[in-house]
Amino acid sequence: xESATVPVPAAGAPEVGDKGLKKNAIGLVSxxxxxxxxxxxGYSLAASLGLVVAAVGLQAPAIMIVSFVPMLLIxxxxxxxxxxxxxxGTTFSWVTKAMGPWAGWMGGxxxxxxxIIVMANLAQIAGLYTFLLFGWDAAxxxxxxxTAVGVVWIAIMTAICVIGIELSARTQVFLLGAEIVTLAAxxxxxxxxxxxxxxxxxxxxxxxSWFNPLAIDSTSALVSGVLVAVFIYWGWDSTVTVNExxxxxxxxxxxxxxxxxxxxx
Numbered sequence: 001x002e003s004a005t006v007p008v009p010a011a012g013a014p015e016v017g018d019k020g021l022k023k024n025a026i027g028l029v030s031x032x033x034x035x036x037x038x039x040x041x042g043y044s045l046a047a048s049l050g051l052v053v054a055a056v057g058l059q060a061p062a063i064m065i066v067s068f069v070p071m072l073l074i075x076x077x078x079x080x081x082x083x084x085x086x087x088x089g090t091t092f093s094w095v096t097k098a099m100g101p102w103a104g105w106m107g108g109x110x111x112x113x114x115x116i117i118v119m120a121n122l123a124q125i126a127g128l129y130t131f132l133l134f135g136w137d138a139a140x141x142x143x144x145x146x147t148a149v150g151v152v153w154i155a156i157m158t159a160i161c162v163i164g165i166e167l168s169a170r171t172q173v174f175l176l177g178a179e180i181v182t183l184a185a186x187x188x189x190x191x192x193x194x195x196x197x198x199x200x201x202x203x204x205x206x207x208x209s210w211f212n213p214l215a216i217d218s219t220s221a222l223v224s225g226v227l228v229a230v231f232i233y234w235g236w237d238s239t240v241t242v243n244e245x246x247x248x249x250x251x252x253x254x255x256x257x258x259x260x261x262x263x264x265x
Contacts, residue, residue, distance in 0.1 A: 023245065030169040031239050031246050037172040038235035042179045043125050048232050055225040058204070062213040066222070067229035071236070078240050086243045118234075123150025165245045 026034070052060045078090070087093040091111055096104025127150035131140035139145040160168050193199040194206070209215060216222045239246075 026165055026169050026242065026246050030173070031242065033173050033176055034169060034242060035236045035239035037176040037179075038238035039233060040122070040235060041183060043122060044232040045183070046125060046129075047121065048228050051228045052225050052232075055228065056216050056221050058207075058210050059213065059216045060225070060229075061210045062216065063222070063225040063229045064232070065211065066213050067226050067233060070230065071233045075236070078237060082240055082243055088241050088244045090237065090240050090243075119154065123147070123154050126150050126153040165242060 049060070052063055056063050081090075081094045085094065085097070089108070092104050092108030094104075095107045124146060127146035127148070128140055130149050130153075131137070131146070160171055190199070191206075194203050213222070216225070
């Protein structure tokens, strides 16, 4: 009886299951920056905050608190799943193992489709504000021009991702820093103008009642506000999608246990 021949992998060939990811490429700080930057604070406010205010008015801060609850629960679930099995496939991999391939593929494709839709919107916002930054209002009003510049921005970001996770992390550190400084400046100027009475007759003074979700007029307004506000938080899970490239992959992307360990030492 002839024995079967087992092929021997060529020297230097990647191991079975190797995804080509660079191990221990980023640390806790870079992981946190990637997560915060992926929520896109400036874009989220520009695209969503007006809709939240339209739905619930002055109770927008309360809606942000209510919307944080499901995000916190999901983050807790991700924390424990990442500790058990650090996998950059996240939802696709974990749901496949827990509930079967059909549910896993559906979860994975839902994320892919959502990302494609969001990237198109991100490109539109990026193209629009690029022209507005330079005062080119005519180009900002052109769909073709805005789309073209948006595609250029996507190409640049794609190139950075292809080059490597380290460059991507460093780029996001710079961009997030500039974004937070800009948003903080706008917030401070707005609060100062309201406090000094220079914001105009339509301005209102901040009040703690804005944080009370029970003051929202109707359930439909509450639901509408939450559905929009959840989008503002979306993106934090990027910390888990780079877990296999992060130092201490079972702990650092979740951050909570790492923080406890470092604070107790």
